[in-house]
Each structure stands twice: as C-alpha cells, then as structure tokens.
Amino acid sequence: MAGNLRVGIIGCGNMARHHVDGYLVSGRYDVATLADLDENAMREMDARFGIQTKHHRDARAMLDAERLDVVSICTWHTGHAPWTVTAAASKPKAILCEKPMAETLGRADEMLIACHRNGVKLVIGHQRRFLPAYTLARDLIARGAIGRVSLILSFGGQGLPNYSSHQTDMFRYLLGDEDCRWVMGNVERKTDRFERTTRIEDAAVAVFEFERGARALILADVTPTLFQGAHIYGTDGLINLTTEELQLLNAETGGVWRSHRPDGRFFTLAAEGEKFEWREGAAGQAAELADWITGAADTHRGHAENGYKALEMIHAIYESARCHERVMLPLQTRVNPLDLMVESGHLAPQRPGPYDIRAFLLRGERLWGDDPDRERQPE
Ligand SMILES: NC(=O)c1ccc[n+]([C@@H]2O[C@H](COP(=O)([O-])OP(=O)(O)OC[C@H]3O[C@@H](n4cnc5c(N)ncnc54)[C@H](O)[C@@H]3O)[C@@H](O)[C@H]2O)c1
16 A cells, blocks of 8 residues: 555564564555565465565565565574664664564674664564553553552563563563663573574573562473463552453452453454454554654654563573572673573583474474464464
C-alpha cells in the first residue's frame, strides 16, 4: 500500500512468522522480500499469510537488491550481530532484531555502533513490553499501588540468554526502566548443554538489585515450572503477573486477589486464547516501530539500549559465577563469561557430549516431520 514501510526478513522460521503477522496486522508495512537458506521456509511464509514476496537464498543479495525501510533479523542468536551489522550498512530506517541481542556484549556493542553510524534505529524483540497485563503492572507499580517494590520473583529455564533475557527485560520494564546496580548468581553445568548453538547452563539462580533498592530473583531450571511473568512483592501489596492476567492484592482490594485480564490494542483475549500474547506483542511492537520511524513517537520501548541491558544482566550472572563475586554494572567483560569458564576448564562438563535443546528446530530434524501448520512456540 502506498506510504507503507517496505520490509525484508532475514531468517524465515518460527519467530519470523510473528514478525510478519505483526507487520501485517499493524497495517503500516508491506512485507516485500524474504531471505532464508531454505526455499521452503520462504514458500511457507507466503502461503501462510497469502503474500507474494521476492525470495533470496543469500540475505546479502537481498540487502543489495532491495531498498528496504525495515529489516527483521530472525536467525538464531549468533546471526543477530553479523546480520545487524551487515543490514545497517544498507541504511534501512530501522532494524528489528530478535532476542537475545547477541552472543556477547562485545558483539552487541558492534550492533549499536553500526546502527548509530548509519543512522539506523535498532529494536530488540522483547515484545512482551507490549502485553497489556505487563503495562498495567508497570502503571500500577508507578502509581504506588503495592508501595515500594521489594522483590520480583521469576522462574526460568531452557537457557538464561534465551528465556530469561525476557525476564531481565521485564524487571526493568516493570520498574520504569530503572537500571540494575548489581548481580550475584551461580550456575550448574554438568552436561554440555546448548540452545540454538549458544552454550547454556543446566541450572542457575540469580539475584539483582536495582537503583531504588528493589531486588529481583530468577530461579532457572531448579523448579519444575517456568513461566513468563512474575510474583511481585511490594511493601503495601502483591501482584501476580502472567502474559495474560494480572492479579492484585492491596488494601484497596480489601486484602483479596482482584483479577484483571486486559484486552490489547489489536486483539482480545477471548478471540485469540493462547495466541494472544504472540499476536498482540508482535502487532504492538510493529506499530510502535512505525511510529518511531515516522516521528509520531520519540522512541520505541524495545530500543536497543534496553535489549543490551537485558543481555548485560544475563551475562553478569555468568560473570558472577566465574569470579565468585557480586558484579557491579555496567559489566566490563565483553566476551561470554560462560564460554570463558567452560573453555578455560574452570567449568568442564562432567558428562561429556554436546547436545542442543533446540536441535528439533532444524529443518528436516523435527520429530513430527516438517509440518508448517504445526504451532510451536519455543522461546
Ligand atoms: N521474542 C520471542 O519471544 C522469541 C520467541 C522465539 C524465538 N525467538 C528468537 O528468534 C530467533 C529465531 O528463532 P526461531 O525459533 O524462529 O528459529 P527457526 O529455526 O525456526 O528459524 C530460523 C530460520 O533462520 C534461517 N537461517 C539460518 N541462517 C540463515 C542465514 N544465514 N540467512 C538466512 N536465513 C538463515 C533458517 O533456515 C530458519 O528458517 C532466535 O534468536 C530466538 O531466540 C524469540
């Protein structure tokens, strides 16, 4: 449509579908072109959304050939920095790159620098900032509905960079983007465990302290459950938060739980069910990006500085485990401290043999066959 922003997507797997959905639902974009090593991935995308796009097996060729306003980067984590730096050189207006921002803070810095030098707006896909329950929690906390926040408790797993970078991002969002002061944590890694080719731990526990004294805790793979959301303890009340629901208990509710299940700007919970968090998050993220590009908004709540800080807090857990100390932020270490620990022999796997918990995502490796209609929502 005339006036719409032209988008190209690099990496057309699971998460790219949510990007495309968000772009189309927001009504502000034309998804013009796709790049993937696998032609079937691109064909499936066209068929799923009823769009006609130009296909490129080489993303560099796509960037050279097309004049794009926005580039989405939806490859696995180690592709985020190289593709962001490469895409920035073609000077689109914006890049929306998936989380975790990069595999090291050094590489995340390169992404910031490349985008800054080329005048490109960079957003990292922590799309839960656009969930109405999260934003309601942030607003209630800002209004003092639970007093001063003393503890935010979250349960993670499946890799700190992968799953819990959403949680470190959520802590800051809930606290009005307050910065984290220090991190202390430990990891267990007896098996040689990877996630989308990124080395991860078997289990972890971490404590964070924020500027105004709030603390947060992540328990990862040490309890049977994990969920995106949190139990939030304040001096005058409590909030239980999930991706769909917020329960509040304070003096105003008479000391009993009051449930809120807010609908989104684009979708209702009743109509979308489990898909709500994905569809609403993607559409909100895309719409605010269009506003940022056109000047209707001064910033984007997922701008790269926030994605960087979410990753920094995760790598500070690894650095705390490596140095056996509380780590003050900003973190100075530019490589991945977990890699350092393992490769130096400090944390050698006791049960050798690498395995990847997301190996099933590789095309041709899915245990149930390559059924494009099968909904899978790994983080
Ligand atoms: N924001 C979220 O909530 C969320 C949820 C799931 C995944 N993710 C992130 O999205 C990213 C992708 O994960 P996924 O589950 O979609 O993976 P996926 O395996 O489903 O898709 C990745 C795609 O990238 C393609 N690809 C790989 N190398 C390429 C290259 N050089 N050029 C072009 N295409 C290439 C693959 O062929 C594949 O189609 C990950 O970093 C993951 O952390 C984010």
